[in-house]
Amino acid sequence: MSIVYSYFKKNHNEKYLKEFFDSRGHKSSDSIKIKNYLSEFNEFQFTQLVMDLLSEIPLHSIDFEKLKLLFIKNDYYLFEDPKFIFSYDSNFIPFKQEVHDYLKFNCSKELIDFVDYLKSTDELVKEAHIQKLRSFSTNIKHNFFQQIESIKAIIEFHLNDNSINIEGSQIYFYLCVIEAFNEFEQKLLLALDQIEERIEDLCEVQSEMVKNNFNISVKEEKLKRIYRELERCEFINLNEICENGFLKVFKCDWDSHEEILNLNMDNLQFYCFVDCLNKFFNIKIPFTTIEISKKIKNKNGFINAKSIYASKSRGQMLPKDEDLITNSLLSAKKG
Structure with a gap:
């Protein structure tokens, strides 16, 4: 801005x-x-x-x-x-x-x-x-x-x-x-x-x-590693979505399933998460596309692109939270 x-x-x-x-x-x-x-x-x-x-x-x-x-x-x-x-x-x-x-x-x-x-x-x-x-x-x-x-x-x-x-x-x-x-x-x-x-x-x-899915080309094995790291760091709950449901959210057409990814993150953490997906896995998903999909939530509810940008412009994430997200996705990349 x-x-x-x-x-x-x-x-x-x-x-x-x-x-x-x-x-x-x-x-x-x-x-x-x-x-x-x-x-x-x-x-x-x-x-x-x-x-x-x-x-x-x-x-x-x-x-x-x-x-x-x-x-x-x-x-x-x-x-x-x-x-x-x-x-x-x-x-x-x-x-x-x-x-x-x-x-x-x-x-x-x-x-x-x-x-x-x-x-x-x-x-x-x-x-x-x-x-x-x-x-x-x-x-x-x-x-x-x-x-x-x-x-x-x-x-x-x-x-x-x-x-x-x-x-x-x-x-x-x-x-x-x-x-x-x-x-x-x-x-x-x-x-x-x-x-x-x-x-x-x-x-x-x-x-x-924008299509009826996130239109990303990434191997399922990488998505599985991302899922496991998010679960290990308690950013997702096993009782809410399983590994197969996680794959459906990112790979399948949105209207073909009922799965919703509920992340235990605030708006700043979610911004960092999406940024790391891009940096480490070349997964580019615009926040507006995520908002349209109605397939991903965080602590504030369904993702709202404007709110994500507003939070990013207003505040700074605590270093420990940023390190936790960054290191978990780096571990997923290294396998």
Whole structure:
């Protein structure tokens, strides 16, 4: 997940920028430095910075000239009537006074290129590609949109606060900021659509590849040795599945038998077990295929691919557990 993490991680300059916006006054040289720092932020990091600023510092306390450094101008209208609601339709702009710029984020524009890269990258393992796309989609839905909506809500609350005297030029600026975030939300929705379409395409390809069995080519004798080692280490119970049932799970069509392999492992241990099958026996079984089969359980029930990946990303297995699984399968390999 490192490629997805790279887009959503905090920018190392955020702390310095927050200190700058929280301080009083600034020099013209500071503005150039701040703009240079912001150019290293992608859209998510920029949004996160704005959200953190507005959460920690009251909007009316932030120097307005500093606040303007966060955005770039690009055609918006200033009106004579300060109560006039912002509109893109020039036919409905009476009292138009002069043309300025509407606002864009003052940061690096990486979203489109990043989505294109995620879509076009040809992963050797389709399952890994799908997982990256889903992780990116989840971050957009649960983090990106939430931050943007919170920012807009804070600005709208500020505009509706009758205890604060806001100048007309500031009102238009804040309205344009809201429009800038609205526009970017549309780009996010488009990116989500493209990601979801790509996931559907990959899932169709993957489902065509998946047969009604694990489709592995390994000698039965090796599977028997694996079974004996798992039983010796108490990862399986003889009373629940016999050696012949174990063979059926891995070699036979799923609908041809009722056998279910119930492993005494948690999600992290199971991840290690499947990884060792690949390393030592060249047995490659995607977690999504295991999930579809409904033939293997662990302590959490039937295997769920997403839960396995989540456990792997969140935690680290105890060395003794990892050694036990690794050494038992190494013993099975050596016979």
